[in-house]
Amino acid sequence: xxxxxxxxxxxxxxxxxxxxxxxxxxxxxxxxxxxxxxxxxxxxxxxxxxxxxxxxxxxxxxxxxxxxxxxxxxxxxxxxxxxxxxxxxxxxxxxxxxxxxxx
Numbered sequence: 001x002x003x004x005x006x007x008x009x010x011x012x013x014x015x016x017x018x019x020x021x022x023x024x025x026x027x028x029x030x031x032x033x034x035x036x037x038x039x040x041x042x043x044x045x046x047x048x049x050x051x052x053x054x055x056x057x058x059x060x061x062x063x064x065x066x067x068x069x070x071x072x073x074x075x076x077x078x079x080x081x082x083x084x085x086x087x088x089x090x091x092x093x094x095x096x097x098x099x100x101x102x103x
Contacts, residue, residue, distance in 0.1 A: 015035070022032035031038055042048070067076065074082065086093070 016039075017034055017036055019034050020030075020032050023030055031043075072079070
């Protein structure tokens with residue numbers, strides 16, 4: 001999983017550093033330039049819509065997602081389904097002897 005996360009982070013960094021070309025047909029609503037630069041250093045007159053989130057809403061979201069484990073490879077329901085399939089197929093394996101992947 002760390003390898004996948006590294007690849008995604010590299011892709012995001014590369015994508016947000018590339019220039020978006022000006023498009024004559026869309027220049028009234030589609031800005032041109034590098035996304036990182038446009039975000040961090042907006043052009044004069046661009047309104048900043050950022051705001052402080054409501055702590056009660058953040059708490060509600062945190063409570064609703066308390067089951068989520070960001071280090072897990074699978075959602076709990078998916079893992080339970082996979083475990084059930086392995087058990088039903090009579091595949092015998094020892095989790096202590098399974099070696100990590102090549103990442």
